[in-house]
Amino acid sequence: MASRAATRVTTSYAAVRDRVAAACRRAGRAADTVRLVAVSKGMTAKALRAAANEGARDFGENYVQEWQAKRDAIADVAAVSWHFIGRIQRNKAAAIAEFGLVHSVADVRAARVLDVAAERRGAPLCVLLQVNLAAESTKGGVAAADLPSLLDSARRLSWVRVLGLMTxxxxxxxxxxxxxxxxxxxxxxxxxxxxxxxxxxxxxxADFEVAIEEGATLVRVGTAIFGPRKEVT
Structure with a gap:
């Protein structure tokens, strides 16, 4: 029998999935044009499994060691795609290169570090370039005016594949x-x-429905699925 906590997660995931579909309808889009990334940082492997039981297959993580433990714990769940959404550190690059998609490439240095890691792994790495549209000093990301230069530099790399933008x-x-x-x-x-x-x-x-209406193809939803989290550092 599922625990009360697991039931809350499955119910919440289903509700968010329905809200994604409704936002797509309002925007005149097909529901399958948006991927719901369940942001699972600070959550237990049991919580991830509960979401997976409701159909979740895209999970977002910030910390490599935490992700590795969860990846191993739910290795029996088929077709899971892992998204890295944290800050990129050189000493974690080899592990980050194992993710299906990296959302947080904020500068040329990060792109080059990941390019080297992907080459060593022998597999291309899909990434998004993070843009700091509000010029917040507490957040990473390239300024909008500098995006063309970063995009050009990243596209010249051999093992990194730039698929889009994140903010x-x-x-x-x-x-x-x-x-x-x-x-x-x-x-x-x-x-x-x-x-x-x-x-x-x-x-x-708090705002994924508006983002979908404005063209989001990936929404990163944590609290609305899993509830408040305890940060893992």
Missing amino acids: IPPPFAPEAVRPLFAALRTLRDRQEEPQGLPELSMGMS
């Missing part, structure tokens, strides 16, 4: 951050060969 807006009300989501989409569309940047990772528990 983390300030913790404002959903309608207050809508312009930032729209700005990320516009910024993507203005780059050279924008068709090569299909992914927009934007929107979290």
Whole structure:
């Protein structure tokens, strides 16, 4: 019998999935154009398994050691895709290169570090470039004006594959951050060969529906699925 905590997770995941589908309908989009990434940092492997039992297959993690333990604990769950959403450290690059998608490439140094790690692993690594649209000093990310240079540099690397952009807006009300989501989409569309940047990772528990309405293809939802988390450092 499932525990009460596991039941809460499965119920919450299903509710968020329904909200994603409803937001897609409002935006005139098919539900399968948005991937729901369950941000599981600070959560137990049991919580991840509960979400997986409801169909979750995309999980977002910030910390390599925590991720490795969870990956091993749910290794029997088929077709799981792991998303790295934390800060990129050189000494963790080899492990980060094992993720299916890295959302947080904020500068050329990080791109090059991951390129080397991917080459050593012998497999291309898919990444997103993080853009700091609100110019917040506490958050990483390239300034919008500097994105073309970073994109050009990253595209010249041999083992990194840039698939799109990511942003983390300030913790404002959903309608207050809508312009930032729209700005990320516009910024993507203005780059050279924008068709090569299909992914927009934007929107979290408080604002993912607005992000979908503005073009998000990946939403990163933690609290609305798992409840409050205890940070693991």
